[in-house]
Amino acid sequence: MRLGKFESAGRETIGEGCQKKVFVDPKNEKRIIAEMKENVKEDTPRQLKGRYYLTKIAHLLLPENIPAVYQAGESVEGKQTVDAERIAHSPGHALLQKTWQMEGSFDAAYEQAHKELGADIQRVESRLRHIGLDLGVDTYVSNFTKDKKGNIYYLETFRPWEINFPNHGKIEMWFDEEKLRNAIDGLSDSATKEKCKRLLERVFALAKEEERELRTINTR
Secondary structure (H helix, E strand, O other), X not given: OOOOOOOOOOOOOOEEOOOEEEEEEOOEEEEEEEEEOOOOOOOOHHHHHHHHXXXXXXXXXXXXXXXXXXXXXXXXOOOXXXXXXXXXXXXXXXXXXXXXXXXXXXXXXXXXXXXXXXXXXXXXHHHXXXXXXXXXXXXXXXXEXXXXXXXXXXXXXXXXXXXXXXXXXXXXXXXXXXHHHHHHHOOOOHHHHHHHHHXXXXXXXXXXXXXHHHHHHHOO
């Protein structure tokens, strides 16, 4: 776990998109810290915890497609961050990042990245669908990269639920519970299986707490 407050001001990003900026962890170069941008709809504190737990499950089920996550949190200033395993950018992904940060030929970068990753993206999406985690997956090419071993990684985390009907105290889970439980039950390693089950129960416990709080707010 990262100790101490992370200050992103003045630090150079290694990746950036519409929703977040990504930095190398200054205390561990093998890890990254993804910080949500101020104009992005933030998770509730419980959603953020649930995102962390659900992404840990995804990594345990698909370790060669989902980076490990180490923590998620919110600063006193309200900045939300997720710490994760650092995966080296493929040449095409690196070129896309350069065109995002400065002027460059976006079309050429996109073509190179799509050539490197296109077919593999579909395979990863299929694997996520098989385990019930495809809802909300953004298959845009910049959300993927490939390591030197040829493993393709989806670099986003997984939102556990949406609050679609806040006035009614209702939330919508953003994964297929049956498929996910079947995938967990199919794990051969008993310790990993039990860990995934515990993490999933934490997600559902947080979801129930979220609904109870919404109902309490709406009855005031």
